[in-house]
Amino acid sequence: MALAEKVSQLQNDAPAIPRLGIPAYDWWNEGLHGHARDGYATVFPQAIGLAASWDAPLLQAVGTTVSVEARARFNATGAGHAHARYQGLSIWSPNINIDRDPRWGRGQETYGEDPFLTGSLAVAFVRGVQGDDPQHPRAIATPKHFVAHSGPETGRDSFDAKVSPHDLEDTYLPAFRAAVAEGGAGSLMCSYNALDGVPMCANASLLETRLRKDWGFQGYVVSDCDAVGDISSFHHYRPDDTQAAVAALRAGTDLDCGHTYASLAAAVHQGALPESALDAALVRLFAARYRLGELGGDDTYARLGADDIDNDAHRKLALRAAQESLVLLKNAPGTLPLRGGLRLAVIGPDADTLETLEANYHGTARAPVTPLQGLRTRFGAGSVSYAQGAPVAAGVPVPVPETALRTLDGAVGLHGAYYANADFAGAARLARIDRMIDFDWDRAAPADGLDADHYAVRWSGELVPPGAGDYVLAVHVDRCFDCATHDAVRLFVDGKPVLADDGDDTHVQAKLHFADDKPHALRVELVHRSRDGGVRLQWLAPPAAQLAEADRAMRAADAVVAFVGLSPDVEGEALQVEVPGFAGGDRTTLDLPAPQRALLERAAASGKPLVVVLMSGGAVGLDWAKQHADAILAAWYPGQAGGTAIAQTLAGDVNPGGRLPVTFYRSARDLPPFTSYAMAGRTYRYFRGTPLYPFGHGLSYTRFTYAAPSVSTRALRAGDTLQVSVELRNAGARAGDEVAQVYLDAPPSPLAPRHTLVGFRRVHLAPGESRRVSFVLSPRQLSSVDAAGKRAVEPGRYLVFIGGGQPGDAAGVASTFTIDGKEVLAP
Template sequence: MKAILKLIFFIVPLGIIGQQKNLPFQDPSLAIEVRAEDLLNRLSLSEKIGQMQDVAPAIERLGIPKYNWWNECLHGVARAGSATSFPQAIGMSATFNVSLLNHVASAISTEARAKFNQSIALGQRNRYQGLTMWTPNINIFRDPRWGRGQETYGEDPFLTSRMAVAFVKGLQGDDPNYFKVIATPKHYAVHSGPEYNRHSFDAYTDPRDLWETYLPAFEAAIVEGEAFSIMSAYNRYLGASATASPLLLGDILRDQWGFKGYVVSDCGAVLDIYKYHHIVATAEEASALAVKAGCDLDCGTSYATLANAVEQGLITEAEIDTSLTRLIVAKLKLGLLNPLDQTPFSDIPESVIESEAHQQLALQSARESLVLLKNENRILPLSKNIKNITVIGPNANDRHFVLGNYFGTPNHSKTILKGIKDKVSKQTKVHYFKGVNLIDDQPIFDVVGDDFYSGEVTAEYYNNANLKGNPFVVSTVNFVDFEWGGAAPVPVLTPGDFSIRYSGILKPDFTGEVALNVLQSGGSYKLIVDGKEFMVSQEDSDPKPKTLFVEKNKKYAFVIEYQCTNPWMASVQLMWDLEHRLGKEKMFQSVKESDAVIYVGGITARLEGEEMPVDVQGFYKGDRTTLDLPKVQQELLKELHKLGKPVVFLLTGGSAMTINWEQEHLDAILNIWYPGQGGGDAVADVLFGDYNPSGKLPITYYKSIDDLPPFEDYHMKGRTYRYFDGEVLYPFGYGLSYTDFSYSKPQLLKYRQQKTESNLVEVTVTNNGNYDGETVVQYYVNDKEASVTTPLKSLKGFQKVFLKKGTSKVVRFDITPKDISIFNNQGESFIEPGIFEIYVGDSSTTTNKTLLTVE
């Protein structure tokens, strides 16, 4: 977007602190504890309660500005306009590269500080502009039906733990005095769907599953990662709200793990305590219960009743002080109560946002996230000099699916189609067809492509929802195809209260009828063609597509007026049904003339995600009701297969799919997840041999949904590679390469050891193929003679290694007492003598093992 600044009102921030250093809490030279106590003692009960809600009001008499505690950065600063978009969390986990994720998190927090500095300069302190980041999501992806599994690091506690620590440390930084941002692991604890009843559901596990599967990542994030915040879950656990659980928030989190930071509720979770869980009857009782259990910050308004709760004797002001002190300390550790000229990281400039270095990091992350699932007869990589390619699929030219959920809006991003076009030779003919809708068989509408615009489109942005007055910003864009989530398209606008006027010219290369449509969310629109009102939406519904007769090379002036009134969502796209009118035979003819077909399909974050208003075949409220590829897509793939041309399937999505037919019949399958802004180039790099795929699955791909226990059953028996003993489609840790790696038999430093001793296992890994490449060496343990139920096999270590073709490397793993410990039915960890299987290989199904005797 080329922005031409037309009019911006720079607002002088009100209530900025630190113009004079006359109060101890404003003095950075004092100990944090002294500063926190000083501020606490200056506040009235009403002021204290206000600071314990996510929208904390200003206290002007003390020079304290308002602060909104809610911000997001799952895989890039989210919902706050332009930012670098890295692969979705599940894709980052597929890299099995802890160091890379740490660098990504550091880049994200740098951009977060830059955006914070930008917001302060504009006098804005709104949602998604603060420094308290409600991420990472480190719940265990125990069931592939869960729509939010895409936000996690997968199904394994060890992998999730390593990724969590790396991400938390990268976000918070290494400054000895201040956090760059504060990380908030979520959702604590035992939380992974379903979405439809998360506000009332009671999760049950035995103590062994709790400590063996659901808690390790949180413990690692808090104890080793030193996260200074944690978010409680919506659901109950063993009858108690996770947001008011003495077991989770007191006994485990603070007493056993020594947590010194603050707990924030998931949004509305305190309200859930009385409204949906029916644990107590009133907001006062629920708020008192939560604070006393250890929930310090309410994302919501229930804590506004705490004054009444004090009057009713449900809670004391001293108990409120305990929670508020933790929040004050957090603000101090972020530098939020310092004088302006002593605010840490205030010199981080806007230029770091989506910088060239960050774009390259996003590209490398995307490359490493891609998982090659099948490569029959080594059809990949394709030659860049291939003569004809037909690219088909609902996600091939979709600018938005690459971002997943909880996304920012990068300015530098490519579709998969554009990445392919840019990669192949100039002589290669690349044909594109959407081919099918994502889930239905309705007429195909696609975004009006760049080639059909005559010149650039003028975009006028208004800081109100009614197109009133002069635009604040005027810019030019190349198309009308935007999705901003809960953000505004430019920083000076207010989310949920802005409008845009797009003015441009369409120049079709055909003669005939075509139906136009505007897809929007978050407001309403008007489409004007050649000065005449063509389509107008209502607040509660959009009109049906409308037909327009066009002539080849004739120019048609259009105006789209979009008015956003929803602070949670905003998008606008100009669509038409050109492909539908041309007919399916045109696509089939193109396929017949091509040397290969690249199909880009699967699912997107419009279908899977958080508590979504979705109820269609295969999807409900954000979750999956089937693991199959949508029927319309599978039918098209079968038609393409019958044409006899090689079909390469680029599978999109954030969860496992039962693509049994596709695995049996298609030539190659590459899992591309939601790869972020570098996805277009990264996928092309892999397809055409500029990068050798190295990603590994952080989840199990089952053959049937019938293989799984009921979704709401939180017992781990029969779930994940650790407890499922049936045949799977693709195992955890699986991923192919263009080269071939071999492993020697594991060798131990000691084949007999005492329970408290450490040991060492090593293997020699050799690249026997024709390409240089990386692989992930994985180390698993199984207690063969355990007296209690244990996992079939558990990941205990992994290393990503690069080997040139024809070379070898010795890879070593420490075997620690923790690696050979198991959990009894009370959730207690112990080691018992016996025979242990030590595996080292390329996936969880490796049989490359040796035996260790523990005495």
């Protein structure tokens, strides 16, 4: 290759080199909880929900599905041909940063707060993505973001994480080591932040020494997008892009997501870098492309095609994942399961929205089921009344609910006319009634017979306000961030244009006053002419009117099910949101937003049994709900089958068995400053207070018992493994899943955690069934870390606990043993 050709191949959107038979290839693809951003795909629960399953085999199956669907999409274009962004086989997942603080908006993308749980699930997911043949991977997984990257979102490009050697080795590195050394990850992504003054994508001590030398990593390193440019523009670690690119390449960053590496040619010409320095990175990148068969000549996975995308098996897996992700936090006697024949009032802003199913970094769900739809299917539409009741947060519009939309002939929803052109010319290709305007059409056609890139839709009918007052209406379009043009939208009320956006603004809103609850003519028009990915008709309604509507829904009900929590509109990556409780995608408080708290208080005042279903990407301070609600179920962002899984669980068709992968604190006041990366006072391992709900917590509709544990020896020699087993029995009347958790308490020392998870297994047992569950604890699982960051198996007396949660939270049994001698472990 010529120098310019080499440089071009070190950037994520690598162009074709026709004279060498090299096709264009964009390395950027996503698969956090399903193949993402390339049309219809199976959408699993968000990563934090998958973690709540505590089921490593499930994570491997999900990873397999991600790569099968990515490979099927890849095959539609074919090896040896150009593949654009989101069409390739390099999957930039999983996110295995430690969710050290619930205020971080991207904690939802992680597997929680514990290094061992995160590492175990990462290994399973990576193995699923890559398959069983390292020489012919189905796809390549990319654990991210290496390392110590967990907020705040504001300032993430320039943030310098100060981490002690102990915390780095004890908390932040283990999951990455596991993903590489045990999972065999073929790629790794370096993060935006600096670590103790050195930007991670220029951190040779970690990228070269720790990653490649100590851990034996043979793959390639890719930067987070524009992180190489951040080295100069935000961190000011180097004075310009050229020197930033040189620093990153020399440190071991092979691929630049961005175009800062374009300056490498100048660096070679200036003598700052020999041309041969580019070759090591290129060899690693092209080795990956050869192994994937992306350049042609390998038909290992050629059979995968359209029938392998969101097929019956994958949909069943999505339902199973949603079922296993649910965590029952509270259940007063006689509350759950809900008995048949009950009349239910379903309330809350998260009861009937698509975005709280799909979360972020998602594919397009073909047939998503919201909680409201799931409950209607399970309990009967005539037994379920509904009211939205509140927005997610003050000042944050939510989808206009079906209760406020009517066709001209009185049906629920709006009449939708779908055109196969962008100017509403001729007859509509399709006419149907849509309950709401809340659609994800990212690179997907709204219906058969329409082109995903070229269509227009006109919705018409009536807006029926729940009461008099001031309203805000908005049409939200999910904008593609790199498009030259965007979709146009128009909104008409009573025949008058109140909102028009030709694609220049993403936050256009119209303020209206309605004197009463009489219907108003409504028309919404969307012209799709870009890669924008969906549309939502949203509103902010008067609180008094929404609460009164909730009162009406609850009046004739026997029980209330309230779907409250957060949404991807307020927590996520680098969001442009500044309202009470939220800033830039992060949270400033753990409290349930005030409008939803008021709704719950109104529900409790009804005197009806109250079931709270929390939908969120992170822990929420549900102290009031814990005191006043009869039952609480954590549902996370549960994916395409979430509504079905929730309804089945509330009805008792499915027995909840999930466990919390994070600590639920009572308040942000219980935590150290968000910007501090010191682990003291954080997570179940180092938090000394009393949590609202502890890490590992979860209830069941049945009861499990543990017999006395068995350990292979009471006196272990340092460096040897320890075998632990226990007889587990379902002592209740229902079949169910128990998550047997193994915690180790080390000898007291200033740096010793309270408890450390060292093993877990999800076990299904029929009523009365018993099973022996065994664990083998390696020297690494038995080790601890000193102040200098050195890991060793230390002598002393240890306690091992096996139960359905942490010691003190759940039933379990314990045993003690001693370790003789000391064994220093490799990094």
